[in-house]
Amino acid sequence: MKLGELGEFGLISRIAANVSMGHGVITGIGDxxxxxxxxxxxQLLTSTDMLLEGVHFRRSWHAPxxxxxxxxxxxxxxxxxxxxxxxxxxxxxxxxxxxxxxxxDSFTKGFLSLAADHGVALIGGDTCRSNSGLIISVTIQGExxxxxxxxxxxxxxxxxxxxxxxxxxxxxxxxLLEGKIAPFRQGRGGETDDAERYLISRLLDPTxxxxxxxxxxxxxxxxxxxxxxxxxxADFEHIAxxxxxxxxxxxxxxxxxxxxxxxxxxxxDFPYSLVLSxxxxxxxxxxxxxxxxxKIIEITKKSGIDATxxxxxxxxxxxxxxxxxxxxxxxxxxxxxxxx
Amino acid sequence: MKLGELGEFGLISRIAANVSMGHGVITGIGDxxxxxxxxxxxQLLTSTDMLLEGVHFRRSWHAPxxxxxxxxxxxxxxxxxxxxxxxxxxxxxxxxxxxxxxxxDSFTKGFLSLAADHGVALIGGDTCRSNSGLIISVTIQGExxxxxxxxxxxxxxxxxxxxxxxxxxxxxxxxLLEGKIAPFRQGRGGETDDAERYLISRLLDPTxxxxxxxxxxxxxxxxxxxxxxxxxxADFEHIAxxxxxxxxxxxxxxxxxxxxxxxxxxxxDFPYSLVLSxxxxxxxxxxxxxxxxxKIIEITKKSGIDATxxxxxxxxxxxxxxxxxxxxxxxxxxxxxxxx
Numbered sequence: 001m002k003l004g005e006l007g008e009f010g011l012i013s014r015i016a017a018n019v020s021m022g023h024g025v026i027t028g029i030g031d032x033x034x035x036x037x038x039x040x041x042x043q044l045l046t047s048t049d050m051l052l053e054g055v056h057f058r059r060s061w062h063a064p065x066x067x068x069x070x071x072x073x074x075x076x077x078x079x080x081x082x083x084x085x086x087x088x089x090x091x092x093x094x095x096x097x098x099x100x101x102x103x104x105d106s107f108t109k110g111f112l113s114l115a116a117d118h119g120v121a122l123i124g125g126d127t128c129r130s131n132s133g134l135i136i137s138v139t140i141q142g143e144x145x146x147x148x149x150x151x152x153x154x155x156x157x158x159x160x161x162x163x164x165x166x167x168x169x170x171x172x173x174x175x176l177l178e179g180k181i182a183p184f185r186q187g188r189g190g191e192t193d194d195a196e197r198y199l200i201s202r203l204l205d206p207t208x209x210x211x212x213x214x215x216x217x218x219x220x221x222x223x224x225x226x227x228x229x230x231x232x233x234a235d236f237e238h239i240a241x242x243x244x245x246x247x248x249x250x251x252x253x254x255x256x257x258x259x260x261x262x263x264x265x266x267x268x269d270f271p272y273s274l275v276l277s278x279x280x281x282x283x284x285x286x287x288x289x290x291x292x293x294x295k296i297i298e299i300t301k302k303s304g305i306d307a308t309x310x311x312x313x314x315x316x317x318x319x320x321x322x323x324x325x326x327x328x329x330x331x332x333x334x335x336x337x338x339x340x
Numbered sequence: 341m342k343l344g345e346l347g348e349f350g351l352i353s354r355i356a357a358n359v360s361m362g363h364g365v366i367t368g369i370g371d372x373x374x375x376x377x378x379x380x381x382x383q384l385l386t387s388t389d390m391l392l393e394g395v396h397f398r399r400s401w402h403a404p405x406x407x408x409x410x411x412x413x414x415x416x417x418x419x420x421x422x423x424x425x426x427x428x429x430x431x432x433x434x435x436x437x438x439x440x441x442x443x444x445d446s447f448t449k450g451f452l453s454l455a456a457d458h459g460v461a462l463i464g465g466d467t468c469r470s471n472s473g474l475i476i477s478v479t480i481q482g483e484x485x486x487x488x489x490x491x492x493x494x495x496x497x498x499x500x501x502x503x504x505x506x507x508x509x510x511x512x513x514x515x516l517l518e519g520k521i522a523p524f525r526q527g528r529g530g531e532t533d534d535a536e537r538y539l540i541s542r543l544l545d546p547t548x549x550x551x552x553x554x555x556x557x558x559x560x561x562x563x564x565x566x567x568x569x570x571x572x573x574a575d576f577e578h579i580a581x582x583x584x585x586x587x588x589x590x591x592x593x594x595x596x597x598x599x600x601x602x603x604x605x606x607x608x609d610f611p612y613s614l615v616l617s618x619x620x621x622x623x624x625x626x627x628x629x630x631x632x633x634x635k636i637i638e639i640t641k642k643s644g645i646d647a648t649x650x651x652x653x654x655x656x657x658x659x660x661x662x663x664x665x666x667x668x669x670x671x672x673x674x675x676x677x678x679x680x
Contacts, residue, residue, distance in 0.1 A: 026383060030582065031492050032421035032566060033387035033482065038378045043366060047373035048430045050466045050477060055434070081372035090388045092477055094395070126390045132472035137390060137432055139479040142373065152371050226372060242370065 003101050011127055015091075015108050022121025023087055034123035036088055038143055045142040045149070047078035053096075053133030061177050064103045066204045067136075068110025074229065075140035076118055077208040077282045081227040083150040083217020084142035086210060088123045089115065092137040094130035118210055148217045150286070155224040155243035157315035159287040164209050164300060164307045166257035167232060168271065171278020172264075173203035181267070195259035202257075206282040212303040213284055219299050225286040231277035232310075236285055237319050243287075249311040251276060252324040272329055276321050287313055343441050351467055355431075355448050362461025363427055374463035376428055378483055385482040385489070387418035393436075393473030401517050404443045406544045407476075408450025414569065415480035416458055417548040417622045421567040423490040423557020424482035426550060428463045429455065432477040434470035458550055488557045490626070495564040495583035497655035499627040504549050504640060504647045506597035507572060508611065511618020512604075513543035521607070535599035542597075546622040552643040553624055559639050565626040571617035572650075576625055577659050583627075589651040591616060592664040612669055616661050627653055 003011065016029040027035040038044050051057055051071055062070070072089060079086040091111060095104065115122060120140070175181045176196060209227070216222045224239045232249065240247050254275050256264075264271055284307075288296055293309060300307035321329040343351065356369040367375040378384050391397055391411055402410070412429060419426040431451060435444065455462060460480070515521045516536060549567070556562045564579045572589065580587050594615050596604075604611055624647075628636055633649060640647035661669040 026486070027489075027491060032418040033385040033424065033480075035422070035489055036384045036386065037486075038384055040380065044376045044378055044384065044481075045373040046376065046428065046430060046464060046479075046481065048432055048464060048466055048477070048479060050432045050434060050468060050475070052434055052468065052470065052475070054471050055468055078372040082375070084373065088386065090386060090479060092388055092390045094390060094392055094475070124386060124388060126388055126477075128390060128392065128395055130392065131394050135390070135392070135434070135475055137388070137466075137477035139386075139388060139430060140373075141384075141386065141481075146366070146377075149367075149375055151367060151375075 001101055003095065003099070003104070006101065008127055011104070018108065018112055019122045023119060025088070025121050025123060028121065028123045034088070036123065041145060042143040043146050043149060045079055045082050045084040045144060046139065047075060048137065048139040049074050051136040053135070059134065062204055064106040065110035068107040069114040069205055071136045071138050072111050072114045072120065073206050073208045073282065075138045076120065076210060077227040077229065079140055079142035080208050080210045080213030081225050081284060082142070082144065083148055083213050083225065084144040085214060086118050086120045086140060086142040088141040089120050090124045090139045091122060092126040094128050094135035096130045096132065096134055099134060118208070144217065150217045150222055150225040152224050152226050152239045153242040155239050155245050155287040155313045157245055157313050158290065159223055159313040160290050160293065160309040161236065161247055161249065161311035161313060162286050162288065162296065162307045162309050163228070163232065163255065163283055164212055164305050165281065165283040166255045166260065167281060167283065168275035168278045169199050169202035169257050169260055170206065170280035171274040172260050172271065173199040174280070175274070176200055195262045198257070198259040199263065203280055206280065208282055209284045209305060212300055212305050215299050215303040216286060219295065221292040221296055222286045222288045225284055228281050228283045228285050229279055231279045232285060233277050233319060233321065239285070239287065240317065240319050246314040246317045247311055247319045248314055249276065249319070249321040250324070251321045251329055253308065253310050255306070255308040276329065341441055343435065343439070343444070346441060348467055351444070358448065358452055359462045363459060365428070365461045365463060368461065368463045374428070376463065381485060382483040383486050383489060385419055385422050385424040385484060386479065387415060388477070388479040389415050391476040393475070399474065402544055404446040405450035408447040409454040409545055411476045411478050412451050412454045412460065413546050413548045413622065415478045416460065416550060417567040417569065419480055419482035420548050420550045420553030421565050421624060422482070422484065423488055423553050423565065424484040425554060426458050426460045426480055426482040428481040429460050430479045431462060431465040433465070433467050434475035435467065436470045436472065436474055439474060458548070484557065490557045490562055490565040492564050492566050492579045493582040495579050495585050495627040495653045497585055497653050498630065499563055499653040500630050500633065500649040501576065501587055501589065501651035501653060502626050502628065502636065502647050502649050503568070503572065503595065503623055504552055504645050505621065505623040506595045506600065507621060507623065508615035508618045509539050509542035509597050509600055510546065510620035511614040512600050512611065513539040514620070515614070516540055535602045538597070538599040539603065543620055546620065548622055549624045549645060552640055552645050555639050555643040556626060559635065561632040561636055562626045562628045565624055568621050568623045568625050569619055571619045572625060573617050573659060573661065579625070579627065580657065580659050586654040586657045587651055587659045588654055589616065589659070589661040590664070591661045591669055593648065593650050595646070595648040616669065
């Protein structure tokens with residue numbers, strides 16, 4: 001069947017047929033608005049992200065199943081950054097003529113697979129035609145007890161700066177897809193293909209750190225948190241600005257994946273810019289008093305991903321990155337920003 | 341200043357500077373997610389609508405201030421249709437290069453003016469560049485006591501079908517803008533210009549029926565409700581389908597504005613198709629037992645807009661429109677649908 005034969009309401013029914021009711025869902029897809037019940041005593045967390053073909057993704061690189069997963073993952077990641085529990089999502093799609101029903105089925109399957117991973121219910125959305133590319137707009141709602149919510153604004157001078165997982169993988173994956181790291185591919189065997197696939201998968205299918213964000217929030221040990229979507233330097237600058245502090249990142253302590261380590265051996269210089277300023281890893285950056293270090297290592301490991309202390313919050317404003325020899329790394333383009 | 345100089349975060353700050361905190365807002369724009377407090381005992385209502393340049397609007401027809409208002413109005417209208425109280429909105433914008441900062445300022449001003457009219461707080465969003473037209477995605481959240489929420493699914497055979505306000509104005513306004521009703525303009529004086537302006541304003545600056553929807557919901561008298569965005573016939577079909585009923589609309593009882601009455605005098609036939617199937621009036625259609633008629637007329641008048649009974653819910657499925665002589669009006673294109 002073609003989308004034109006199915007029509008707008010047929011497409012909505014087709015999506016709705018695969019959706020199961022979730023926690024607190026009273027009325028899901030199909031009315032003027034969804035009706036949900038926030039857990040008594042909890043506050044509501046809301047975030048929204050738009051993904052545009054040609055700006056945020058290319059259909060030729062991104063299989064629809066993974067694009068569906070990523071559309072939700074980047075939203076869920078914002079709930080993780082608040083220490084929240086993700087609950088309900090809306091999905092709006094503007095669909096170009098050359099998008100087949102099979103493509104949309106695969107996209108929806110991917111979206112719903114990540115939703116199932118995290119207990120998120122799809123409760124509504126909007127569909128229309130697009131005269132240009134595919135447009136995806138997702139709004140995610142989560143919840144958490146008021147005293148557990150972690151904001152960007154609580155970092156204190158002397159706190160350690162932490163990151164989860166490894167840095168720069170997604171940016172390296174993008175550079176690979178863009179053909180900017182061509183030598184990497186030459187003269188290497190199967191093991192390199194694995195590294196390459198890993199780095200690209202970090203870009204195309206990121207893992208939102210929900211369990212870790214929530215465990216950190218509920219531990220009461222962290223003072224500020226953000227997800228790293230625009231690059232560590234740019235995103236930590238948001239924490240610094242809202243907390244009225246600065247920070248120094250020890251660039252040589254940043255956790256690097258074996259895949260990126262292997263790949264970067266073939267480059268003339270170590271790609272500090274990717275690791276410091278590469279976006280889309282969707283790891284968490286957070287701050288905590290130094291004496292919580294041991295507990296934080298335990299908590300994060302238990303939640304399924306390691307965390308690493310990578311710097312110190314300073315009372316003087318400004319965020320800088322230094323190497324182990326004390327030299328400062330030039331603050332080049334620190335992360336992606338639109339319009340400029 | 342130009343948008344390119346301001347940058348993404350500059351634009352967000354510029355918008356945030358004009359936003360006041362609203363009911364239940366704990367943390368608004370500026371963190372990974374907004375934090376809000378749903379009123380204890382109330383359920384959360386969520387709806388989302390996307391507006392695309394070239395599909396839903398033309399920038400040449402729609403002044404940015406009014407486009408900002410309408411972007412929120414069409415969303416708020418869905419909360420009205422549930423009988424809810426609108427509270428919090430997110431606004432995502434994908435902005436083409438030829439959209440000036442003045443344009444965006446005016447758009448935001450319009451959006452926030454309608455938000456202020458209805459006590460809605462802007463709590464977040466997303467901004468990015470667009471390689472094609474202007475893309476607007478809004479998610480609205482509202483709340484209401486569980487027992488007050490009105491769904492599409494409660495219509496009972498024998499109930500009367502009601503509409504608020506007047507029908508077909510926005511569709512006539514669109515036909516005017518599209519040049520489809522050219523004779524209308526000829527040989528008429530100032531009074532016609534007023535009618536013309538009124539009909540076009542109904543398209544460009546619709547009024548969501550929040551006070552009326554809420555008053556009806558809280559009265560407990562109505563059995564089902566929907567907002568008329570795709571045309572009365574198409575939207576009532578949603579009520580019929582979800583309620584497992586049918587309906588007969590008395591076409592000659594549909595409330596017509598003086599402006600549309602005046603304008604349609606110049607047409608060879610009365611424009612039943614616009615009145616029955618024209619979209620975008622954002623009036624409410626609802627059903628209620630016949631013996632509540634007097635109370636409903638009182639409640640709606642008190643809420644600021646008249647309501648009119650226009651038909652009867654039937655136990656046999658199918659929605660049809662008949663004239664006062666009993667003849668059925670051909671079910672032509674009943675409302676707008678994407679893809680087909």
